[in-house]
Structures are given as structure tokens and as C-alpha cells.
Amino acid sequence: GQQLNQSPQSMFIQEGEDVSMNCTSSSIFNTWLWYKQEPGEGPVLLIALYKAGELTSNGRLTAQFGITRKDSFLNISASIPSDVGIYFCAGQTLAQKLVFGQGTRLTINP
Amino acid sequence: ETGVTQTPRHLVMGMTNKKSLKCEQHLGHNAMYWYKQSAKKPLELMFVYNFKEQTENNSVPSRFSPECPNSSHLFLHLHTLQPEDSALYLCASSQEVDTNQPQHFGDGTRLSIL
Numbered sequence: 001g002q003q004l005n006q007s008p009q010s011m012f013i014q015e016g017e018d019v020s021m022n023c024t025s026s027s028i029f030n031t032w033l034w035y036k037q038e039p040g041e042g043p044v045l046l047i048a049l050y051k052a053g054e055l056t057s058n059g060r061l062t063a064q065f066g067i068t069r070k071d072s073f074l075n076i077s078a079s080i081p082s083d084v085g086i087y088f089c090a091g092q093t094l095a096q097k098l099v100f101g102q103g104t105r106l107t108i109n110p
Numbered sequence: 111e112t113g114v115t116q117t118p119r120h121l122v123m124g125m126t127n128k129k130s131l132k133c134e135q136h137l138g139h140n141a142m143y144w145y146k147q148s149a150k151k152p153l154e155l156m157f158v159y160n161f162k163e164q165t166e167n168n169s170v171p172s173r174f175s176p177e178c179p180n181s182s183h184l185f186l187h188l189h190t191l192q193p194e195d196s197a198l199y200l201c202a203s204s205q206e207v208d209t210n211q212p213q214h215f216g217d218g219t220r221l222s223i224l
Contacts, residue, residue, distance in 0.1 A: 004152070031210045042200050042215035043153075044112065050210060088153070096208055100153040 002027040006089050006101030013079060014109050021087060021104040022073040029091030032065050032072040033098070038085045046087075047074070076106075084108050113137040114216035116201050122222045123191065131186040131219045133201030139214075141207045142184040144176060147198040147218070159184060160207040188221075196223045 006023045013019060023032075031050055035043035047058050049065035049072060056063055063074045072091075076083055089101040114135045123129050135142065144156040158166035159178040173195075175187040184201055198218040205211040 031212075033212050035215075040217065042112065042114070042116075042202075042217045045212050045214060048212045092210055096210070098155070098213060102150070102152050 004101040010105040019076040023089035023101045024071040028069045031092035033090040035088045116216035120220045133184040135203040139203035141204045143202040145200040
């Protein structure tokens with residue numbers, strides 16, 4: 001089946017640092033989504049990307065839909081303590097199925 | 111508040127028990143989904159419903175039985191589960207299945223099988 005390789009699996013950073021994570025696949029996706037999950041909660045949608053090459057921002061978050069349609073990255077600028085959580089990428093296939101990455105666990109030292 | 115509510119939030123049951131998980135969405139969506147989230151594994155899609163009709167069963171064992179009485183409600187009936195079924199069960203909804211509109215998730219039911 002289709003798989004997404006999300007990296008890194010975990011990050012330990014200082015407050016104020018920028019963060020970058022990405023997802024790659026051998027398959028083409030027509031939509032890329034980025035979710036954040038905090039302990040005891042479900043994934044919350046952060047950014048949705050619908051077009052190859054699209055660059056979209058949501059506050060301090062920026063994500064891009066790769067030109068090849070096989071990858072996407074998420075950047076977080078000037079991290080703050082409430083950015084802690086697990087970030088998931090998800091690619092939506094042409095058959096409208098959602099495939100998730102393994103997640104990036106972000107830990108921030110104050 | 112994501113508009114998708116799941117109950118109960120936590121459930122502990124024995125292998126011979128029968129219980130049900132409930133999901134309700136207040137977003138006016140027509141598609142609903144069940145996912146299983148286990149530690150260190152990607153979210154696994156279990157079932158998909160579109161306009162109350164099941165459109166996908168992702169090779170889920172028959173001890174999990176979904177029910178979708180209307181577009182706003184989704185149930186997962188559990189019977190004779192195994193210890194490896196312990197996980198977070200997440201419900202999601204979206205406008206419809208055949209669109210690229212994103213899925214919105216509930217907070218899940220943490221299930222523990224004794």
C-alpha cells in the first residue's frame with residue numbers, strides 16, 4: 001500500500017528555535033494535510049494544501065506542497081511551549097483515501 | 111472544540127464484554143470514518159461511511175461492527191476483543207468522501223482490553 005515517510009521522528013529544541021519537518025512518498029497525492037495532536041486529544045487540522053507548489057501559512061506555521069506531488073514540508077518559526085505535540089502529515093490519494101505519516105514528536109525546552 | 115464528539119473518552123473492558131463507542135458530528139458533514147491509533151504506528155483507517163452507506167471496510171476483523179444510523183452519528187460495536195485491540199479509536203468526518211475537503215477528528219476513545 002501507499003506509505004508516507006515522515007521525518008524526523010522526534011525533535012528536541014530550545015524555545016525560540018525554528019522547526020522543520022517533512023514527508024516524502026513514492027506515490028503522488030492530490031492533497032497534503034498537516035495535523036497536530038496533543039496528549040488526550042485527537043488530531044487538529046493545521047494546514048491544507050491542494051495544489052502542487054502551493055505555499056501556505058497559518059501564523060508561525062508554513063507548509064508547502066512539493067512540485068512533484070510526492071512530498072511536503074512544515075516549518076514552525078520561533079517555537080513556543082504550546083507548540084509541543086505530535087505533528088502528522090497526511091496525503092490524500094486520487095481515490096480520496098487519506099494516508100498518514102508516522103508523526104514527528106516535538107519537545108521544547110524552555 | 112472540533113465539532114466531532116466521541117464518547118466515552120476512556121473504556122476498559124474484558125475480552126468477553128460487549129460495548130459500543132459513539133461518535134457525533136455537528137459540522138453538517140456526510141462522510142464519517144473510524145481510525146485506530148496504536149503506539150508508534152500511523153493511523154489506520156478502519157471504516158468509511160458516505161451518506162450512511164458503508165463504502166470501505168479496511169479488512170477489519172468482525173469483532174468490530176460499525177453502525178451509521180444517520181450522517182451525524184457513527185457507532186463502533188465491540189465484542190470479544192483481543193489485548194492487541196487496545197488503542198485510541200478516533201472518529202472523523204468530512205463533507206463527502208469523493209471530495210478533497212479535509213477530515214476533522216474527535217478526541218478519541220482510549221480503549222484498554224484486559
